[in-house]
Amino acid sequence: MTQNRILEAARKLFAERGYDRTTIRAIAAEAKTDPGLVMRYFESKGKLFARVAVVDRHEPIGGRPDQVAELLLAALGAKVTEEPVGALAAIRSMFTHPEAAKDVREAMLAEQRQAADAISGDDDADLRTGLIGALTLGVVIGRYMVGLDGLRDAPPDRIVALLRAPFHSIIHGDREPEPPNADDGRRGDGER
Known part of the structure; x- marks a missing residue:
């Protein structure tokens, strides 16, 4: 037809x-x-x-934080298993076509809000789900548009496996220890 x-x-x-x-x-x-x-x-x-040029919308996101992390990983897995042509059209066009930028932003914000609502309980749920969105967008762009070595040809299950721990850490809000102070373990000028 x-x-x-x-x-x-x-x-x-x-x-x-x-x-x-x-x-x-x-x-x-x-x-x-x-x-x-x-x-x-x-x-x-x-x-x-x-x-x-539609950005894929997935099933509603909800549940416990570990379930939210797995739903977001599954959505990423789908994007790296089969090229999301409609989403790529929107992403490629979003820098020159305001309607495309609006569509990408609305789709990402809708997913982010659902995830943030599910993991709420602290002040940085929006930040954490925004970081997951940025990681997902970066992986899709790196794999399909930039063709980054390693990422371009990586098996989808390997990509998801490597991102499982970071996704869970971000969603759960795990806090890393503060980086050591640059002066720790050093003596000032002239001190020995």
């Missing part, structure tokens, strides 16, 4: 090029159709973008 070919072509090109560098002509060429049909089905590039 032509409409599905257009959606797939748009999803691919927005993810690869971003909003500004993707044209209706390019989408039509990728879909092997006429640009007029693209406009007929979707009316504008903006409406087509809104249709394909």
Whole structure:
């Protein structure tokens, strides 16, 4: 069906090029159709973008802190198992297209609020869930957009396994000891 070919072509090109560098002509060429049909089905590039560049929304987040950490790890695992093309289109476009930035922010904030509500009980639940969101976003960008060595080809279960302890530590609010003072163990100038 032509409409599905257009959606797939748009999803691919927005993810690869971003909003500004993707044209209706390019989408039509990728879909092997006429640009007029693209406009007929979707009316504008903006409406087509809104249709394909969605940030994945997952099941509601709740439960005990260990359950919240595992739900967030599962969401990350899904993103590194199968390329989140719609989310990548939104992420790539968010720097030049305000609507994409708004969509990414709203999706991340909704997930963050749910997680923060579930682990509330202290003043930094928003910070901790924001850090998890930033880690997740960084992993997705590093794997698919930047192609960081090691991360690009790593098995999804290995990525999740390596991030399990940090996710749990952040969600539980584990506090690390303060770093040693730079002057500890040293004597001042002239002291021996």
